[in-house]
Every structure is written in structure tokens, then in C-alpha cells.
Amino acid sequence: MIVMLRKIAPYLLVAPALLLIASLVMGLSSLLGWSFLDGASGNVASFAQYESLLANGSYRHYFSYSLWLAVISTAIALVLGFPVAYYMEVVASPKQRKIIFASLLGIFLSDYVLRMFGLILILGRSGMVNRVAGWLGIADGPWKLMYNEFGVMVGLVAGILPFMILSLNGVVARLDKRLREAAALLGSPPWRTFVSITLPLCIPGILAGTMLSFLLSLNSFVTPMLLGGGRVDMVAVFIFDQAINLANLPLGSAAALILFLLSAAVIIMLNVLGDRYLKRFQR
Amino acid sequence: MIGHQKSTALQATAFGVLLFLALPNLLIVLISFNAGTTLGFPPSGFSFRWYANLLNIPSFAIGLRQSVMLAVLSTAISVVLGIMVSLAVVRFRFLGRNIVNVLVMAPLFVPEVVMGIAMLLWANIVLAISNTTALVVLHCLIVLPYVVRLIVANLQSMDPNLENAAMLLGARPLQAFLLITLPLLGKGLLGAGIFAIVMSFHNFTATMFLVGNKPTLPVAAYQYIRTESDPSVCALSTLMMLGGIIAVYLMDKWIGLERLAR
Numbered sequence: 079m080i081v082m083l084r085k086i087a088p089y090l091l092v093a094p095a096l097l098l099i100a101s102l103v104m105g106l107s108s109l110l111g112w113s114f115l116d117g118a119s120g121n122v123a124s125f126a127q128y129e130s131l132l133a134n135g136s137y138r139h140y141f142s143y144s145l146w147l148a149v150i151s152t153a154i155a156l157v158l159g160f161p162v163a164y165y166m167e168v169v170a171s172p173k174q175r176k177i178i179f180a181s182l183l184g185i186f187l188s189d190y191v192l193r194m195f196g197l198i199l200i201l202g203r204s205g206m207v208n209r210v211a212g213w214l215g216i217a218d219g220p221w222k223l224m225y226n227e228f229g230v231m232v233g234l235v236a237g238i239l240p241f242m243i244l245s246l247n248g249v250v251a252r253l254d255k256r257l258r259e260a261a262a263l264l265g266s267p268p269w270r271t272f273v274s275i276t277l278p279l280c281i282p283g284i285l286a287g288t289m290l291s292f293l294l295s296l297n298s299f300v301t302p303m304l305l306g307g308g309r310v311d312m313v314a315v316f317i318f319d320q321a322i323n324l325a326n327l328p329l330g331s332a333a334a335l336i337l338f339l340l341s342a343a344v345i346i347m348l349n350v351l352g353d354r355y356l357k358r359f360q361r
Numbered sequence: 362m363i364g365h366q367k368s369t370a371l372q373a374t375a376f377g378v379l380l381f382l383a384l385p386n387l388l389i390v391l392i393s394f395n396a397g398t399t400l401g402f403p404p405s406g407f408s409f410r411w412y413a414n415l416l417n418i419p420s421f422a423i424g425l426r427q428s429v430m431l432a433v434l435s436t437a438i439s440v441v442l443g444i445m446v447s448l449a450v451v452r453f454r455f456l457g458r459n460i461v462n463v464l465v466m467a468p469l470f471v472p473e474v475v476m477g478i479a480m481l482l483w484a485n486i487v488l489a490i491s492n493t494t495a496l497v498v499l500h501c502l503i504v505l506p507y508v509v510r511l512i513v514a515n516l517q518s519m520d521p522n523l524e525n526a527a528m529l530l531g532a533r534p535l536q537a538f539l540l541i542t543l544p545l546l547g548k549g550l551l552g553a554g555i556f557a558i559v560m561s562f563h564n565f566t567a568t569m570f571l572v573g574n575k576p577t578l579p580v581a582a583y584q585y586i587r588t589e590s591d592p593s594v595c596a597l598s599t600l601m602m603l604g605g606i607i608a609v610y611l612m613d614k615w616i617g618l619e620r621l622a623r
Contacts, residue, residue, distance in 0.1 A: 084453075085455075087449075087453065087534075088449040088453035088455040088458070089449075089455065091445040091446065091448055091449035091453075092445065092446050092449045092450075092461050094441075094442050094445060095442040095443070095445065095446045095465060095505065095509075096461070096464060098442060098498070098501055098502060098505065099464050099465065099467060099468075099502070099505075101480070101483055101498055101502070102467065102468060102471070102476070102479065102480070102483075102502050104483050104486065105476075105479030105480045105481075105482055105483035106471070106475075106479045108479070108482040108483060108485075108486060109475070109478060109479045109482055112482060158374075158378045158381075159378070161371055161374040161375050161378065162374075162375045162378050162379060164371065164375075165371055165372060165374075165375035166375070169368055169371060169372065178379065180609060180613070181379070181383065182379075182382075183609050184602075184605060184606060184609050185382050185383065185386065187559050187563075187605050187608060187609060188386060188563075188601070188602055188605045189563045189565075189579055189582075189598070189601055189605075190563065190565060190579075191565055191579045191582055191583050191586075192389065192579075192582065192594075192597075192598040192601060192602075193385050193386065194385075195385075195389070195582070195586050195594060195598065196384070196385020196386055196388055196389045196598070197385050198400075198586070199385065199388045199389065199392060199400055199402065199595075200384060200385060200388060202400070204399065204400070204401035204402065205401075205402055206388060206402040209401070209402045209403070210402075236381065236382060236385070239378065239381075239382055240382065293472065296472075297472040297473060297474055297475075297566075299473070299474060299565075299566040299569070300565055300566065300583070303583075303587075304583075304586065304587075313474075314472075314473075314474040314566065317474050317478060318474065318477075318569065318570070321478050321481065321570065322569075322570065327482070330478060331478065331482070334474060334475045334478045334479075335475075337472060337474065337475060338471065338472060338475045341470075341472050341475075342470070345470060
């Protein structure tokens, strides 16, 4: 009896959670089903949605442009985030570190919509940057800093930086100071020590941060809506428009599925890279 | 000397980036006390009028009620489900354990837009369901992976011999769980709960697909930002930030900030 119970107990324990997950699986399956519906000719299975996504240049642009924005914003976040992680873990005193860490976490946990709203206050027509530039007399008229690519880029970078920094500081903290000292003693200039010692040791954190940041940027919805004014073509905006505003669920579903596959491809690719890196070091 | 300069440059860059991250929030707080009626910089004068004005915006009241309800319900449900899954995964070896691990973490890998539209379609299949019920399910899905991860970490650092000892001394499994495991989990559970509340409260993109005509608080704020331009949203944001600071403090106290990031 007790043995029996021990056998079925774990299944009883996981059943409710799996029931919850089942709703997501059901949702994703019906997403797959809807994407093969032909909107015009009733409920016939067809590739019509995928064909139109591939054939229509402006539809394709949503995908290529989102990928482009995600690549650039991730690269910027990596370059800006690394010094912060390095400063936090290597230079700062424990107390400074704790303060920086808490404020990062505070930013990390503050509402995304409201952070983008804060950027509007900075970048808008009568925002801080334009007013300060006006006082200093360096701008003729107000600069156009949002409702365009620039504004969206600033928003994306601000959105992903906390994730990037928090992914990096784990690996930076584990760096062994003696390796750098040894390199310096052997006559390596600082830049070379950085490129051939510090950077390679940080690769796992860089990959983790890159993956998170890239996916967040690629799937971003709030930023193109608020800082792009809906005028910057990102996939998430397209999907929302199709599914909710235009009630074209088949096309929205097909686009969502492609976005899902793109995201999955990025996850798999970066994981493979990470595994390769680990294997090289274990040898 | 050169080393000193280098670390100054590093420090300047680091603080520049941190300032860039903090500036939007600081500006929101500053402008929330504006006496004037615009969002422009700098604010003119000091007043609490926009805080008082929050009471005149009905969508914020609806949003607050909806968000609190969603956060409380989805947190309660996912913490209970999370404890059960974590117990199964940590204390038992069973066929399909790895699959369960993967499935429970699966929502993390689904982009929010995709999750939103998928759950919209799911709600269409389950005909009798209201938007609010669908939202509760959605939020449970979003929060569950984090809750399970935090509880598993807590359970793993706990000595299973304490439960075994209780059962050897005659306690039934349920008794051992209620009297030994649960109290020992205590703070970890509170931390996971707070984290779940924050995640649910701030969820926007996936929620947007299911809100219908009853906005959550972030959705109400978003709609207000798109149509109006007065500092009311700044006042709202400042209050929400205050809530966020309390959440960070509580999480630091109960689970430690370091543990959350790793």
C-alpha cells in the first residue's frame, strides 16, 4: 500500500500543474491550426497565410526589420552593460556593489510601460533633452528623438540593459584576478589581456545575456508602440494589429508562429554555441 | 597612474549607463509633483494635485482592482501548484521527471506575443470562459516557472532527513509536510509569492490580447499615455515604483537578492 502510494504520489503532485500547462499546449496547437486556415475561402487547410507573408514585401519587412533592431540593440547593450558588470564585480566596494545591485533590481522590477513613458519625458518634443539643448543654444528647433527608429532603439536598449548586466555579473564575479596579473607580469598589454583572457572567460554570461536581450528586443511590443508611435515596423505590433484590430486571426497566427520559430532558432543556436565553448574548456 | 585613469574612465562609463537607466524613473517622480498641466521639462511649481487627480480617473480604479485580483489569484494558484511540482521533482525519482521539468519551464520560452494570441485562441475554444478567467490562467502560466524555480532551490537546500525523521516518529506524510516542510520553506515561499505578484502585476504584452474592456493597471496607464498628456500617469508611476521598492526590500529580506538573480 505504502509502496503503491510512493509510486503514484509524484504523478498526483504534478497533475494540476500539467493541467495548467495543457492549456498553453492547447492554445499553441490551435495557433498552428488557425495559421493554416484560408481566410477568404472558408475553412480549408492551405498555406495561403504563409504564402502571403513570404510574398508581400511589407510583411517581410516586419520580420527583417525586427531582427535588425534586435541585433543592433543587443550589441549596444552588450557594449554598455559590460563596463557596469565589470565595475560592480571587480572595482566597487561590497557596499557600493549592493547599492548598484539593488537599484538594478529596482529598475528590473519596475513597470516596463512606465519606464518607456519615462523615456518619452526625456526624448519628447518638450522633453528634457530638447529643453536642455534649447537652453544651451545648440539646437535650432526641437530634435526629433522619438516616433522614429532612434527612439525605438533607445527604448529597446534601456529595456534590455538590466537583463544584460545581471547576466554578465555572474561570470565577471568568477574571474580570477591572478590570471590578469600573470598576463601583465608576462608583458601582455592591458587590451590584450582583456581580449585573450577576460573576454573568453565571460563567454557563458555573454551568451546568456545575448539570448535574453535578443529575444526581448525581437518580441518587443510596448517600445515600438510608445516610442515608435506605431510607425516603426516590428513584428509584435503587426501580430497584435492583425489579431485584435483587424480580426484577421489566420494571418496573425501564421506571423506569431514564424516569430515563435525564429525565437526557438535563436535559443537553440546560442545553446549549441555555449555547449561547444564548454566542451573546448573541459578538454 | 595610467591604471588610476583607466579605473576612472570605467567608473564614469558605469555611472553613465546607470544614470541612463535611472533617469526615466527619476524624471517621472520629478514631474509627478508638477503644478502645471503639461509633461514638459522642467516642472513648474510643486503640488500634489496629480495625485489627487488619480481618484478622478475611473479606468485607474478599475485597473487597480483587476490587477490586484489577478496578481493575488494567479500567485495563490501557482504557489500551490509550484509546491506540489517542486515536492515531486525534488523528493521523488519517477518516470517522466525530466519531461515534467521541461514542461513546467516551457512558458519561459514562449514569446509574450505568441503566448497572448495562443491563450486568446484557447479561450475561444473553451467557450464558457470569461476574459477574466482566461487572464487568470494566462498569469498562472507566466508566473509558474519562476515560482517553481525558487521553491525547488529552497527545497534542495533543505535536509530531507527532517521529514523522514518526522515520519519515522509516526507522522503521516501530510502531517510531516504541514508541520515540518512548510514552516521550513516559509520565507522562501513568501519571496516566491512576492516575485510572482510583481511579475503578474507588471505583465503587459500577453495581457493586452485578453483584456477586452476591463483593463489591468498597466494597460489603463498605457491607454492614458496614448490619449492624454498630463502628469497623472507620473503620479501613478511614482506610487507603483514605491510598491516596487517595497517588493525589492521584502525579497531581499526573505530570499536575498543574490539568489533571485542567479
